[in-house]
Every structure is written in structure tokens, then in C-alpha cells.
Amino acid sequence: MAPPLRSEADNDSKYLTKMLLSCLLLLILLLPNYIVVSQTIISTLPGFPGDLPFKLETGYVGVGELDDVQLFYYFVESGGSPKDDPLVLWLTGGPGCSAFSGLVYEIGPLSFDFTESSKSSPTFKLNPYSWTKVANIIFLDAPVGTGFSYAKSWEGYNMTDTLSAAQTYEFIRKWLMAHPTFQRNPLYIAGDSYSGIVVPIIVEKISDGNEAGRKPAMNLQGYVLGDPTTVPHDDYNSRIPFAHRKTLISDELYESIKTNCNGEYINIDPTNTPCVSDLIAVTECISKLYTGNILEPTCSYLSPKPLAVGSKWDPSYGEDSVDLLLTAPQIPKPWCRSYNYLFVYIWANNKTVQEALGIREGSIKEWTRCNASLSYTDNVFSTLDYHRNLIKKGYRMLIYSGDQDMVIPYVGTHAWIKSLNLTVSEDWEPWFVDGQVAGYAMEYNYKKCRLRYAIVKGGGHTAPEYKPKECFAMIERWFAYYPL
Numbered sequence: 001m002a003p004p005l006r007s008e009a010d011n012d013s014k015y016l017t018k019m020l021l022s023c024l025l026l027l028i029l030l031l032p033n034y035i036v037v038s039q040t041i042i043s044t045l046p047g048f049p050g051d052l053p054f055k056l057e058t059g060y061v062g063v064g065e066l067d068d069v070q071l072f073y074y075f076v077e078s079g080g081s082p083k084d085d086p087l088v089l090w091l092t093g094g095p096g097c098s099a100f101s102g103l104v105y106e107i108g109p110l111s112f113d114f115t116e117s118s119k120s121s122p123t124f125k126l127n128p129y130s131w132t133k134v135a136n137i138i139f140l141d142a143p144v145g146t147g148f149s150y151a152k153s154w155e156g157y158n159m160t161d162t163l164s165a166a167q168t169y170e171f172i173r174k175w176l177m178a179h180p181t182f183q184r185n186p187l188y189i190a191g192d193s194y195s196g197i198v199v200p201i202i203v204e205k206i207s208d209g210n211e212a213g214r215k216p217a218m219n220l221q222g223y224v225l226g227d228p229t230t231v232p233h234d235d236y237n238s239r240i241p242f243a244h245r246k247t248l249i250s251d252e253l254y255e256s257i258k259t260n261c262n263g264e265y266i267n268i269d270p271t272n273t274p275c276v277s278d279l280i281a282v283t284e285c286i287s288k289l290y291t292g293n294i295l296e297p298t299c300s301y302l303s304p305k306p307l308a309v310g311s312k313w314d315p316s317y318g319e320d321s322v323d324l325l326l327t328a329p330q331i332p333k334p335w336c337r338s339y340n341y342l343f344v345y346i347w348a349n350n351k352t353v354q355e356a357l358g359i360r361e362g363s364i365k366e367w368t369r370c371n372a373s374l375s376y377t378d379n380v381f382s383t384l385d386y387h388r389n390l391i392k393k394g395y396r397m398l399i400y401s402g403d404q405d406m407v408i409p410y411v412g413t414h415a416w417i418k419s420l421n422l423t424v425s426e427d428w429e430p431w432f433v434d435g436q437v438a439g440y441a442m443e444y445n446y447k448k449c450r451l452r453y454a455i456v457k458g459g460g461h462t463a464p465e466y467k468p469k470e471c472f473a474m475i476e477r478w479f480a481y482y483p484l
Contacts, residue, residue, distance in 0.1 A: 040358035093193025098147030099139035165201035196228020200386035222396030238412030293460025299336035394448030402459025431484035
């Protein structure tokens, strides 16, 4: 029997069905470029008594090919005027240090109550100097492999400076599309330590995207960098003059090493015996110091190997042996700052906490404050050209350094700022908090660009963890266009 003839209407219906399926498939492929995959409003958190007195949102945004990379964020709405206050995207350094570290140890609304916390029950208290009093802040776990961010494939974990910056740019575009009420807010990109490499790249991408008409248009105003890596070689090389200024090495040794090493302390000729000998002497002088803040005690069994002059160690990795602390019968004396980091490991790896935060089950094996095992390749060795380009575009810049930080010494930071050959509009002068000198600052300009450089007295790596009150005063005044 011959098959029944299909009517023209049947053919039209079949064609329309195919078209609809094709459109639906295309929509599925395109939608991740415009929506946040998930977001959760958090009203209570384990360890904090009662309801949170601020708006906290967590979520994932997919970036990269087919949204293979899932970047996790914490968003805290401003306690002032959310619709008017700046929107800040915050990146903690490393690379590989979770933004939650910045949230609870630096600039966020919560901090651990160390007197009330125990190993089994970490407890929070409010941070009176939270930057969220004057800004809406997105704390982003980037690059992938940091904090709760993860990739769906192993290839997604292969990361570089430029790829990380590109994915963060994609993140902020998608986040703003999902939060259109914040598209008009003044936007600042901020971070500290190693974020000094990626932040200027991100800012340039946003600026270029605005000029190209990419949506959404972002109200980009500038960026903030704390104790930033900028030219890694020069940053690490400046540890020698910093050590001399802080009387950690003698005048005689300093003059000798300058002569014998010809000012180069990183790429050393091993056959230059006088230079090698001087470097050994310098290392002996500084190896027992806590380089995150040379005024604080160091912990021998919680810290990595002694800091050699040219090493790239970041004190964020100072709790590599946190298991030793967990099993220790008591905290040894003297107190060391890295003991504070114990509580965040206990808290963030608690299943109840992860459920409260909306963490996807099985997405990570174990949360670490700083992931030292990232598959990460440095491919940007200087951000000076990015800074020069952004200066020409007229953006605002705040760069600050703790004056006791020997990881990224202020000596090197101030040197590269001066190398930009900007006009000094306000020369070196003290700034005050509660009538006391909180640090020193100066301002540079080029046409519409304003670059404020601030030293935080007593600050370490990084400054807000050591001097929260002073750093809050600094950022509050800067956002408001007031002198420090």
C-alpha cells in the first residue's frame, strides 16, 4: 500500500517545528552569555547570630566556551545608598586566593570573633570598618580554581593572566546584565597583591568595550590597587633598598651589594662570587622576619621556607601546614597572624555552610583560602603600558601600600609610579585619622586623570588587614572625592 500523501500544511508544520527547535537550541547556547546561572539571597549564616544586617547574595556566573568555567561570587549591597554608591568588583591576590579572604580579613562586613570562636565553632562579628558602608562590592573567586569557582572540564583550569582578565571581564558583563539596577552606578575594579597584574587589564577591556559599544555600557570611573604586583622583577628587586631603609641590613652591606650586584638582585650571575656572598648575608638578615609585616612575629612551622631575596612567595600562603595547627594541643607563643586563618578553613569546609552559601555539591574537593596548586602561567610581566593607556583615558586611580610590607615594598611601587612621568599636583604630605598620622600621600595628574598614591602607616601585606580603620577612612574619602 502506498504511504499516505502529506499535505502542504503538514510540511509547513514540520518545517516550523524544525525552525523552533533550531531557535531553541540557539537560545540555549546564547543564554549563558546573558544570564547568571544561579544566585541566592542569604539572610542567615552559620556562625553569625540572628539575621544578617546587610544584603548578601551568592551565585555562579558561567564564562568561557560553553560556560565551562563557573565563577563564584559574594555580593554585598551597600549599607549607605545602594542605587548611588559605587559598585566595586574586588579580586584578592595570589593568584588563587579566595575573595572570601578579602571579605572576612580585609574589607568586608564580617570578621571572625577570635575571642568567641573555637575550633569546632567559628563565630562572626560585624566589621565596623567595612568598605560596604560606602560601596556595593562583588567579591569574586577568580581565577578558576580559586575558592568555590570551578570548571566543568580539566582543560578549563588551565589559566594565564590575560585569560583570567578576559573571563573576569565576561563575568562583570553578565553580572550587570542580570543586575540592571546597578548598571548606572560608578564602577571601580579593585584588588590587592597579585591582582595588580590583572586589574589594569580588566579595566582596559571594560574601557575598550564601552568605546566599541558593547552592552551593557558600564559607568567605569577607575580602579583601586593595594600593595600591587606591577612589574614583578622590579617589585621583588626593591626588597633590598626596602631592607636598607628599614635598617634590616647595614649601610656597609647595602653599599657592597649595590656595587657587587650592580643593582640586580633577582637574575644573578652565579659566578659573581662577591654578589652571591652579599645576597647570602642579606638573606640571613631577613629570613627570620615575617615579610607580610616586618613588625609582627613569624611562625616557623606555619610559614614556608625562609624568604630568599628574589623569591615570589606571597604571605597569603603562610598557612600551608594548617593541619598542624588543627591538631596542635594549643596555639604556641608568640601569637602569629596566620593563626587567624584557621577558622576560615573550618567554616568554609563545613557542609552546612556550603549549603547555606548555595555551593554546588561535588564542585570542589576542599576549600582553601589560597590555592597554591593552580594550573596558572604568568604571561604578563609588566602592567605599566596598561597604566599609561588608562591614564590617557582619564580614569581615577588609588594605589596604596603598607609601609611595613616587604612582599611588595612601597619602594618599588613608588618607583614605577614616578616612572610614569606625571605631574605632581599634591606633594608628599601626611594624612590623618582621629588626629593621628595615618600615613602619607601624594597626587599626580595628567589632563583628567588623577592618581592618588597613599602610604598606610603600620600597614602590611595587605594594608586593610592590619589597619582597617585607617584604610576605611582612606577609601571613604577617595570615593567622595575628598582629600585624604
